[in-house]
Amino acid sequence: MVSSNGSAKWISNPMWIVFIAFAFFPYIPFVGRYISLGTEVLIWSLFALSFNILLGYTGLPSFGHGGFFGIGAYTAGIIFLRVYKGVWIPLVMSILIGGFFAAMVGLLVAKKRGIYFALITIAISQVFYFIAFRWDQLTGGETGLSGVDRMSIGLPGLFSIKLSTPIHYYYFVLAIFILCTVLIWKIVHSPFGKVLQSIRENELRAKYLGYHTVAYKWAAFTISGLFAGLAGGLYTLLINSAFAFVLDWTQSGNVVMMTLLGGGTVNFFGPILGAAIFITSRDLLSAYWESWMLLYGLMFVFVILFIPSGILGLIGGKKQTILR
Amino acid sequence: MAEFLSFAMNGLVLGLIFAVVALGFTLIVGMMQVINFTHGVLFAFGAYFALSLQKYVGFGWALIFAPILVGLIGLILERLVIRRTYGGNPLFGLLLTFGLAMALEEVIRIVWGKPGYSVAAPKFLAGSIDMGFMFYSKYRLFLASLAIFIILLVWLFLEKTTYGAIIKAGASDSEMVMALGKNLPRIRMFVFTIGTILAGVAGVIAAPIWSVRPSMGTSILMPAFVIVVLGGVGSFWGSILAGLIVGMSTSISIMFWARISDIIPFVLMAVILLFRPRGLMGEKSVLEV
Numbered sequence: 001m002v003s004s005n006g007s008a009k010w011i012s013n014p015m016w017i018v019f020i021a022f023a024f025f026p027y028i029p030f031v032g033r034y035i036s037l038g039t040e041v042l043i044w045s046l047f048a049l050s051f052n053i054l055l056g057y058t059g060l061p062s063f064g065h066g067g068f069f070g071i072g073a074y075t076a077g078i079i080f081l082r083v084y085k086g087v088w089i090p091l092v093m094s095i096l097i098g099g100f101f102a103a104m105v106g107l108l109v110a111k112k113r114g115i116y117f118a119l120i121t122i123a124i125s126q127v128f129y130f131i132a133f134r135w136d137q138l139t140g141g142e143t144g145l146s147g148v149d150r151m152s153i154g155l156p157g158l159f160s161i162k163l164s165t166p167i168h169y170y171y172f173v174l175a176i177f178i179l180c181t182v183l184i185w186k187i188v189h190s191p192f193g194k195v196l197q198s199i200r201e202n203e204l205r206a207k208y209l210g211y212h213t214v215a216y217k218w219a220a221f222t223i224s225g226l227f228a229g230l231a232g233g234l235y236t237l238l239i240n241s242a243f244a245f246v247l248d249w250t251q252s253g254n255v256v257m258m259t260l261l262g263g264g265t266v267n268f269f270g271p272i273l274g275a276a277i278f279i280t281s282r283d284l285l286s287a288y289w290e291s292w293m294l295l296y297g298l299m300f301v302f303v304i305l306f307i308p309s310g311i312l313g314l315i316g317g318k319k320q321t322i323l324r
Numbered sequence: 325m326a327e328f329l330s331f332a333m334n335g336l337v338l339g340l341i342f343a344v345v346a347l348g349f350t351l352i353v354g355m356m357q358v359i360n361f362t363h364g365v366l367f368a369f370g371a372y373f374a375l376s377l378q379k380y381v382g383f384g385w386a387l388i389f390a391p392i393l394v395g396l397i398g399l400i401l402e403r404l405v406i407r408r409t410y411g412g413n414p415l416f417g418l419l420l421t422f423g424l425a426m427a428l429e430e431v432i433r434i435v436w437g438k439p440g441y442s443v444a445a446p447k448f449l450a451g452s453i454d455m456g457f458m459f460y461s462k463y464r465l466f467l468a469s470l471a472i473f474i475i476l477l478v479w480l481f482l483e484k485t486t487y488g489a490i491i492k493a494g495a496s497d498s499e500m501v502m503a504l505g506k507n508l509p510r511i512r513m514f515v516f517t518i519g520t521i522l523a524g525v526a527g528v529i530a531a532p533i534w535s536v537r538p539s540m541g542t543s544i545l546m547p548a549f550v551i552v553v554l555g556g557v558g559s560f561w562g563s564i565l566a567g568l569i570v571g572m573s574t575s576i577s578i579m580f581w582a583r584i585s586d587i588i589p590f591v592l593m594a595v596i597l598l599f600r601p602r603g604l605m606g607e608k609s610v611l612e613v
Contacts (some may be wrong), residue, residue: 061415112601112602114357253426261456293427293433294426
């Protein structure tokens, strides 16, 4: 089980390794050229970390988390195209709107557990998909939104960074990723995070200890939605567009898969490792084999069956997982 | 008025297909607590098997053989992997079947190709019939009566046979059923196979009025989820009732405002859950522990 024993320093040793590895990624021979792939890994890592607040720490099997990623993605696009052509305002709105929708959905699902929780989160994320698909005045319907350019950021007169250059955007996302990773780390290691873990272990007991567990679950859901929304917004800026595909239910499955594959249920850093492996292998597979989905589905089954505690769980020798 | 009636009739037919699919789904969730993501793709397999078989043996025999083949796939899946998920976190079974569903959908693409097909209804069911107040497609009427027949058959089996009683007992207290000397693993295997056969049958009968394409599984899976939650997880009549409600409301909303027809079932689900947290006919069950 992923737990948060010991002191909660702002930055821990494994965190340094992760941050330094990402910082030098563009300079690694051969792979370093694929900057956009690296940016995508960072974005999905952030998304998976946010999701793991629910799955790994609170034990809530959300299967509709792609919904908040997608809402963040569309928000950034809509705000950029209609309200303000910039970087910060669309991203801040992605966070707020993603969090707002998570708060609303949270009201509906916070009392649920297990199968009901999973089914209802799937169904609700599907609503977002259909809305994005049908409300074409706002979302562009099937064609989606395009032309979401990355503007320059900086202080007028002092300096300016052109985010339209891939490498600049990579480091921009990395900075946000580092900030969010530290924040999520602090959240799950706070007294609040401890209560979430106690809910995962035994909700009834946590309730008898006097904690309003439904409120805690709702808060976890909302916080998770804030970060997922941000990841979605960053994704829109990466691909300069937003399509209904970001809201597809398979995206929700993918984030669960990444989290489990890396070992998110036993290690804070699992989701990051999982996202890195997942995004890279998906890119490789789909480039060489048209029917890669077959292999991909079977890989999914293999991981769930044989390494349910994920790669970091396997290395750490931890067999225990919330899956059984 | 005539227009409304035909939309309502189409809704009824759609609702009956949904009900058969959801019935198989709810049997599996109720008995094994597994959210079976492969249910949609097995529905698609039913349609594709019918497509291939009817060239050789005709639609009538395809109607019998295709669901059996689907049941066989279900049986193999259950024996090989799905039985490992029993008693685990619901996410375990859900993820496992999610992976399987992706792989199986790709198998459909490899075997039958990406483009869609249309399946012709058998000749003797072609055309329409005068129902007194309106003309209606013969095939759709046949489909509706067949669906009702299947639902009744499943109901009779569950309510009036000893084996049905054991299945229901297994769903509410599996440990006790084992203690009484019943072979629970075999009962579960049986229920899973029946559930997948129901998905297969629905796929076969839906084939002539649905476009047969690899993604047709997903297009039935989501309504099935909603229906099961709306009707109450594990409830027989709940899933029938919810299936009809979802089918009718989808179809009738197409008449008034086609754009929101996909969303209607989800809105219904959200509203009903606010007032009845366990769905229309759901009871407190093992699922909520």
